[in-house]
Amino acid sequence: MSKRDYYDVLGVARNASDEDLKKAYRRSAMKHHPDRNPGDASAEAAFKECKEAYEVLSDGGKRRMYDQHGHAAFEHGMGGGNAGPGFGGADMGDIFGDIFGNIFGGGARQQGPRRGADIGYMMELDLEEAVAGVEKRIEIPTLANCDPCKGSGSADGKVETCATCHGRGQVRMQRGPFAMQAPCPHCAGTGKTIPNPCPQCDGNGRVEEEKTLSVKIPAGVDNGDRIRLAGEGEAGPVGAPPGDLYVEVRVRPHHLFARDGDDLHCEVPIRISQAALGDTVRVPTLGGEVELRIPIETQTGKLFRLRDKGVKSVRSRHPGDLYCKVVVETPVNLTTEQRELLEQFEATFVGEHGRRHSPKSSTFLDGVKGFWDRMVS
Numbered sequence: 001m002s003k004r005d006y007y008d009v010l011g012v013a014r015n016a017s018d019e020d021l022k023k024a025y026r027r028s029a030m031k032h033h034p035d036r037n038p039g040d041a042s043a044e045a046a047f048k049e050c051k052e053a054y055e056v057l058s059d060g061g062k063r064r065m066y067d068q069h070g071h072a073a074f075e076h077g078m079g080g081g082n083a084g085p086g087f088g089g090a091d092m093g094d095i096f097g098d099i100f101g102n103i104f105g106g107g108a109r110q111q112g113p114r115r116g117a118d119i120g121y122m123m124e125l126d127l128e129e130a131v132a133g134v135e136k137r138i139e140i141p142t143l144a145n146c147d148p149c150k151g152s153g154s155a156d157g158k159v160e161t162c163a164t165c166h167g168r169g170q171v172r173m174q175r176g177p178f179a180m181q182a183p184c185p186h187c188a189g190t191g192k193t194i195p196n197p198c199p200q201c202d203g204n205g206r207v208e209e210e211k212t213l214s215v216k217i218p219a220g221v222d223n224g225d226r227i228r229l230a231g232e233g234e235a236g237p238v239g240a241p242p243g244d245l246y247v248e249v250r251v252r253p254h255h256l257f258a259r260d261g262d263d264l265h266c267e268v269p270i271r272i273s274q275a276a277l278g279d280t281v282r283v284p285t286l287g288g289e290v291e292l293r294i295p296i297e298t299q300t301g302k303l304f305r306l307r308d309k310g311v312k313s314v315r316s317r318h319p320g321d322l323y324c325k326v327v328v329e330t331p332v333n334l335t336t337e338q339r340e341l342l343e344q345f346e347a348t349f350v351g352e353h354g355r356r357h358s359p360k361s362s363t364f365l366d367g368v369k370g371f372w373d374r375m376v377s
Contacts, residue, residue: 004049006052006057007053009028009050009052010028010050010053010054010057014067016057018058021054022054025058028046028047029051032044032047032050033047061117061143114236114240115240115241115243116234116236116237117234118233119140119142119233119245121140121248122248122250123136123217123250125250125252126252127252127254127257129217130222132219133221136217137212137213138212138215138247139210139211140211141209141210142235144206144208144211145205146200148198149198149200151205151206152205153194153197153205154197156196158196159192159193159238160192160193162184162191164187165184165191168191169184170183171183190237192238204237205235205238206235213232215227217249219312220311221313222249222259222313225249226247226249227246227247228245229244229245231244232244232245233245256284262311262320264309264311264321264322264323265322266283266324266325267327268324268326268327269327270298270326270327270328271329272330275326276296278293278296278298279293280293286309286311290306298328300326301327303325303326304323304324304325304326305324306323307321308320310322
């Protein structure tokens, strides 16, 4: 099922302010919160949906990406610094602190500067790259510290304590019988004000840019493995540390091998004559070709195990095994001579004498006959 538009989820216009978004999220969260709707699966789904929408729209970078590309902005590694729901973003604890804690006058705890948002990136690898390890360069859209102001947001480096909240970042508001704590409207909850904002970043301390990184993928990674690069996420707000970069691995399907943990599986086609008479065939492995002995009278589907010819993953000490499944191939494009030889060969299977050459076929036919005898008796 396709996702609903995030603005429709919160019930706001596309030009809604941050305060409007926060109010809309509070209303929806209060209405659908699991504590208020125990056992209601639809309410829980609606709560998760509005939480996801607020995580994206409350972050300036993610909101811009969503406005440009919709939900596709956070798929297949496109999100970059705006990795979408689940990779940082809005501080849900702050929202629910306002709703369930401060509504009865409880003081909001003073928090340090929030770190920058984490970035999620999806990296696709060939099987050979995942097994041997590789170093790749990637480009990601992110928020970086503004160079002219060194990330301070101030053109002259001067930052003052907010005169409204006296550096606490919170103000006390009286609404009827309730006293509430809310972010200071003058300093946006930072506790600091900038008299002379930097013209390059408008006092934000961060600017959008494309970052190029070299990522080392260790040998043996598999689908779903994540690599954390500390400090390579979005730059934090003024005075806050940066977030992290999480690179998630996706391994492309291989034309020869299928991976199952540390083991590899492949199919080895052989001719009817090779299966009946036995032979030695060459099979591929990650380290090159090796010989596989096919015993006489080998049946299709027989599995051969080659020890230590699989994958040595990042979590194991020893490599897995390679399992080769034999597939007897029916010959095609026969010449006249080949057809005549096969017809002569087939003629030898007539009568009771031929049953011992095809025990599985004979057993199957006997079973079919017995089945129909039981059905009509």
